[in-house]
Amino acid sequence: MIHRYLVPAALAAAACGGDRNPPAAAAPAPAAATPAPAAPRPLPDALLRGTAHLEPNLTFRSCESRTIVTAFDSTGGRLVSTYRLMQASTDPGMYLLARGTTAGNGAVILREVEYASLPSATEGCDQPPPSGEIAARGANPDWRLAISGSGIEFTRTTDPSSIVFPAATPTGSGASIRYQISGGSGGSHTLQLDLSKAACNVGTKFTYASMQASLVIDGTRLRGCAWRTRLP
Numbered sequence: 001m002i003h004r005y006l007v008p009a010a011l012a013a014a015a016c017g018g019d020r021n022p023p024a025a026a027a028p029a030p031a032a033a034t035p036a037p038a039a040p041r042p043l044p045d046a047l048l049r050g051t052a053h054l055e056p057n058l059t060f061r062s063c064e065s066r067t068i069v070t071a072f073d074s075t076g077g078r079l080v081s082t083y084r085l086m087q088a089s090t091d092p093g094m095y096l097l098a099r100g101t102t103a104g105n106g107a108v109i110l111r112e113v114e115y116a117s118l119p120s121a122t123e124g125c126d127q128p129p130p131s132g133e134i135a136a137r138g139a140n141p142d143w144r145l146a147i148s149g150s151g152i153e154f155t156r157t158t159d160p161s162s163i164v165f166p167a168a169t170p171t172g173s174g175a176s177i178r179y180q181i182s183g184g185s186g187g188s189h190t191l192q193l194d195l196s197k198a199a200c201n202v203g204t205k206f207t208y209a210s211m212q213a214s215l216v217i218d219g220t221r222l223r224g225c226a227w228r229t230r231l232p
Helices: 009-017 078-085
Strands: 046-053 059-062 068-073 094-102 108-117 134-138 143-148 151-156 162-165 171-173 176-183 189-201 208-217 220-228
Touching: 046 108, 059 108, 078 094, 078 108, 094 220, 108 220, 134 189, 134 208, 143 208, 143 220, 151 189, 162 189, 189 220
Parallel strands: 068 108
Antiparallel strands: 046 059, 046 094, 059 068, 094 108, 108 208, 134 143, 134 220, 143 151, 151 162, 171 176, 176 189, 189 208, 208 220
16 A cells, blocks of 8 residues: 655654754853953052152152152142242252152152252251151241150240150141140240141241141240141
């Protein structure tokens, strides 16, 4: 007997052995890219001491290393404006104490000017670095004050002797700080020093300081300027 329905050839071939050309295997996933090395982080902020030079580009010469490096002004323009007000020249530049940091490429980032003046025989990298934590100075009459961990020393230019007070813990913070203490040399002196965060000019020749100082010593009020000589 002859069947009317025949199995197609393709189906017959599949039943006998399946597809002779199986699909190609999937391509392997690409290897993960090697991450780029992290950029070196800037060093923590420090009080930098040196001379700034504005022309042809802003540079900084450290008092310690005596090397000249590229500098970036992150002071909100304070550094450049002070430089121009002082009429500083390319040589010898402007002496300054500034809060800043050193970037991974060796450049210096200047964040805040604490003190600035024209280099002279009495101020500059050829002089010993300032000691203590805060310095204050006034004119007419001339006076100086230095605050350190060991105490507070007050000096009048007209008096070779100093008044030394024991160490005092300040009150207030931020834009307003007060030191108040009694005793001092001989035990009969009093001192109250108020520091406020504001630009200040020391003396008749333009010299920049970051704080204004109001000092009352033994009942006499004196005005002047102050700046940090070490970061807190």
